[in-house]
């Protein structure tokens with residue numbers, strides 16, 4: 173049946189009233205008719221569901237209008253392809269962005285329900301590991317806020333990042349179940365389903381006009397079904413779509429197989445299909461070598477590209493305008509196979525010539541790199557790609573041949589340089605380098621901080637940069653100020669509004685207006701009172717979760733992020749032990765009371781990271797229970813770190829630990845969240861810390877440690893770390909006590925190898941930076957003692973955070989990479 177063309181002429185009307193009465197009536201209506209519960213027996217989860225449905229209704233008209241507008245105006249669309257979206261809870265975000273917080277709160281109150289309780293009950297959508305996934309979530313919100321027609325494309329994992337529990341101080345991983353109560357935010361779109369193939373072979377076919385085409389005939393097929401979630405921009409500016417794919421068997425009950433008596437076979441096939449979108453890989457540093465991971469990557473890349481091309485053709489009818497109307501951003505290399513998939517679609521399915529297809533492909537893709545860690549740079553065995561994606565492998569070879577020819581003829585590369593830019597790594601088994609593929613298939617490649625961008629040019633992509641010097645650019649990360657200031661810290665937001673007016677809500681650069689207030693004692697008092705309130709709330713949470721009593725008057729020293737050796741939680745624990753020794757050795761001194769707070773997950777297979785968690789807990793147990801410490805030092809590890817926990821910890825932090833080995837943290841975004849909420853940063857000259865230092869000024873941040881160049885130089889030198897340790901009596905004492913089992917009497921050798929690593933190679937410069945770190949911490953103490961100075965610094969941090977809004981980052985992507993207008 174021919175489809176009737178859709179005419180998107182008129183704007184959608186607003187159909188839902190937002191008065192308290194209307195909302196109250198609808199929550200009840202939803203409870204009874206959608207959830208199917210009598211209000212007198214409704215459970216909190218039922219109220220949550222009913223409330224989300226009522227809120228969602230107030231977004232629908234804008235959502236549809238946003239989409240209609242793009243069809244009407246023919247504006248370019250941006251597609252953000254990411255294997256991770258760490259969006260956290262959605263209800264408060266949505267309500268706050270469309271200005272519904274107060275009426276919904278009142279409506280629920282009239283129904284005897286507390287909005288805060290419901291907010292805390294919503295499960296976190298934890299479809300990501302860490303920074304890369306959270307950045308994707310902040311970007312989606314900012315794209316809606318600055319008015320860019322955009323889609324996020326990813327995977328609807330049935331199980332997000334594992335739930336972390338502690339068993340005698342060890343991390344235990346448990347499955348996460350965010351969909352257990354259903355997900356009222358999502359819409360299943362069965363009509364938007366695509367077939368995705370794997371395996372099989374490639375066959376040359378001769379068209380009637382004599383042209384020979386390659387045709388991929390996969391021997392495995394499954395279905396990608398779309399689930400859409402609305403992403404509301406600030407003040408409801410736009411509502412964009414997060415489209416997550418779920419894998420299903422093409423024939424859900426495999427009736428033929430089942431009827432033929434092969435019941436088990438039918439079930440196996442069906443669960444094999446579903447396995448693809450069952451779990452998120454809980455790794456954020458080492459490529460999971462598993463075939464399943466590659467299947468996930470191709471599955472969501474292929475479904476997304478089919479969807480993008482379908483929509484484009486529906487609106488514009490030809491593929492030549494692809495780069496003018498479509499921008500696809502690859503969030504790291506996880507979707508890099510998209511480059512080959514788009515080429516396949518253009519050439520094999522739409523008959524375009526290679527050169528033309530290649531031009532369109534490069535014009536459409538942009539690639540963001542998020543890490544330089546060699547172990548995190550993805551590559552896949554050629555043999556695996558040949559088996560799973562034979563046609564894509566051919567395309568990769570052809571792309572490679574052209575790039576290498578260009579490198580030889582245009583720039584005269586040496587064999588060594590040729591090997592460096594080749595898409596095929598010939599060392600140790602032939603592998604396809606996904607970073608190289610993403611690079612050559614994109615017109616823009618960006619780093620996520622100024623330093624990281626420079627290092628990209630000097631290291632991983634040095635030779636590709638010589639070949640294509642105009643491609644690498646910097647887009648320093650940002651965070652959405654809606655979630656990370658306005659929603660997580662409403663009291664501070666109110667105080668700022670009273671002081672400088674509400675303009676900063678729409679333009680974070682306006683926060684600069686707070687600078688003159690930094691020296692105002694009255695304002696300092698108000699600022700500090702809010703911090704204290706947030707610390708009280710955090711102290712209650714600590715008591716609740718781990719039964720440790722901490723004083724809100726103490727300095728809250730916080731390190732929350734994935735546990736990784738390069739992030740150096742170990743350095744922080746060593747400082748805790750040093751302080752512990754000092755306090756006991758010098759009870760007569762006036763110590764600044766401190767609470768060291770840690771949270772973060774370790775990849776399940778990352779032994780040292782898990783051991784560091786155990787060490788934190790071992791050290792905590794000893795210090796927290798030693799009467800000689802007199803409560804002057806407490807160490808806390810909060811389990812199950814996630815977005816919602818961060819929203820409580822960040823506003824209650826005094827000190828933000830950003831202490832990675834210089835050159836190893838691509839950017840960091842936690843650092844920006846703390847800065848927004850008035851914490852002082854102790855950090856190395858790494859990632860975005862460098863730019864924070866510039867924005868806030870050297871007097872308002874505590875920087876220590878080796879620089880990137882010094883780290884490089886030390887690694888090159890055959891220096892024995894033992895001599896460094898021997899030269900620092902304090903460090904030796906700390907390491908001796910840990911290695912000899914002072915904190916692990918049940919297993920005295922538990923930390924012998926961990927400490928041994930510092931003596932042996934100290935790859936992460938923990939020993940080399942220890943003294944500088946302790947000196948920096950002493951400086952922090954000195955500032956804390958002068959509370960007025962501390963408060964002034966805290967205020968200056970909030971005032972200087974404007975640059976780190978993800979609205980700024982997204983505007984830069986829009987102008988320099990995507991070529992789309994912003995509001």
Ligand code: 26V
Nearest residue numbers: 303304455456458459460542620838839840841
């Ligand atoms: C690699 C792999 C390899 C395969 C298994 C799953 C997996 C998952 C993630 C990664 C790469 C992680 C890269 C990452 O998260 N980078 C972080 O990106 C942040 C946003 O740009 C940045 O602020 C952090 O500094 C950077 O570590």
